[in-house]
Amino acid sequence: MTIAAAAPVMLCAWLPTAPGAATATAALAGVAALALALWQMLRRLGVPDPDRAAALILLLPSVALNGVIGAHDTLWAAILLLALVAALDRRHDAMLGWAGLAIGLNPQAGLTAPLFVALLINRRVPLLRWPIAPLAAAAALLGTGSVGWTIGLRPLLHEAITGHLLAIDAPNIWTIVQTLPLGYPLLGLAIAIAIGTIATVIAHFAARPIGDHDMIAAALLCTMLAAGLLPLMHERAFFLADILSLALALVRRDRAHWRIALLVQAGSTLALLGHASGIDALTILGGGMTIAATALLAGPLLRPAANDNPVIARSA
Incomplete structure (x- = not known):
């Protein structure tokens, strides 16, 4: 099923269709691949009725809006889920291959790279x-460049070079900070905080084994921290967090993790709406929600003593 889940992603990249049809085909193929990859992950983790659970991906606002705006985030997100499934199975070559492809x-x-680095160590x-x-x-x-796709490094590099803000409509802490009348540049400080935090998280997870169910929580936390602290993030920066937070809620099936998932979904959706409407207040409100979700998730995962941490200690 790993190859079956990735097949729509691979095929749509080389499909010789007209630009409009190619966009629609890629959107449909991406959603199908994402649902299949999520199904495989939930099945691997023993979630009851994984077929119905994976279908919930279709209800996420960010997934629906992704196709409307012509983005291709579902494609790489599906492959990233396959990398996590390979990590669960300790198939490290496959994990690295899928992650690199994404x-x-x-x-x-x-x-999500900090988690993979921690696992390798x-x-x-x-x-x-x-x-x-x-x-x-x-x-x-090379493959996407040969067919004229523009979902690689170029758009992000263009935003980083031409942008003068700490955040580009991303629902993170820098969207809030840049509204304050501070009067001096903070880009260097933002980069230093992000690098320091990411290095700390890598060291934390590298020092202790991570149980199967905890892998999704760790992946979500790494994604949330990176998207929340790196500067020059855009309004779709929490798309992967949307997927992982839903997966984590389906795996854990408790009120605390559903609360985290709802906060992440709301924050991400508000950022998309704020970007589309130009209402900065929506993005700022979304940033508050993602910060709250990150704090709720980080508390149990980053406790200093692993023996006292039921989240880390439990394995599937």
């Missing part, structure tokens, strides 16, 4: 195997 399609997939995966990810990313860049 990053090559869109560098936003790299928001914790599981003592030989360094000779690490280059699989960059090689897969390079292959994806």
Whole structure:
């Protein structure tokens, strides 16, 4: 089922259709691949009735809006889920290959990279195997470039070079900070905070084993922290967090994780609406919600003592 889940993503990239038809085909193929990849993950984690649970992906506002605005986030997100499934199965070559492929399609997939780095360190995966990810990313860049896709590095680099704000309609802390009359540039400080936090999270997860059910929580936290602290993030920066928060709620099936999922969905949707309408207040409100969700998730996951942490200690 791994290849079946990724097949719509691969096929739509080389489909010789007209631009409008290609966009619609890619959107439909991306949603199908995303649902299949989520189904495989939920089935692997023993979620009851994974077919019905995976179908909930169709109800997420960010997934519906992604197709409307012509974005292709569902494509790389589906492949990233396959990387997480491979990580659950300890198939590290496949994990690196899928992760690299996703990053090559869109560098936003790299928001989850801290978890994969931590797993490579914790599981003592030989360094000779690490280059699989960059090689897969390079292959994806060459493949998408050959057919004229623009979902690789170019859009993000353009935003980073031309943008003068800390955040580009992203529902994170920098959207809030940049509204304050501080009067001096904070880009360097934002980068330093993000790098320091990400390095700390890598060290934390690299120092202890992560149970199967906890893998999704750790992936979500890495994604939330990276999207929440890196500068120059855009309004779709929390798309992967939308998917992972739903998956985590379906796995844990408790009120606390459904609350986190609702906060993430609301924050991400408000940012999309704020970007479309030009109402900054919506994006700022969305930023408050994603910050709250990150705090609720980080509390149990980042406790100093692993033996006292039921989230880390439990394995599937």
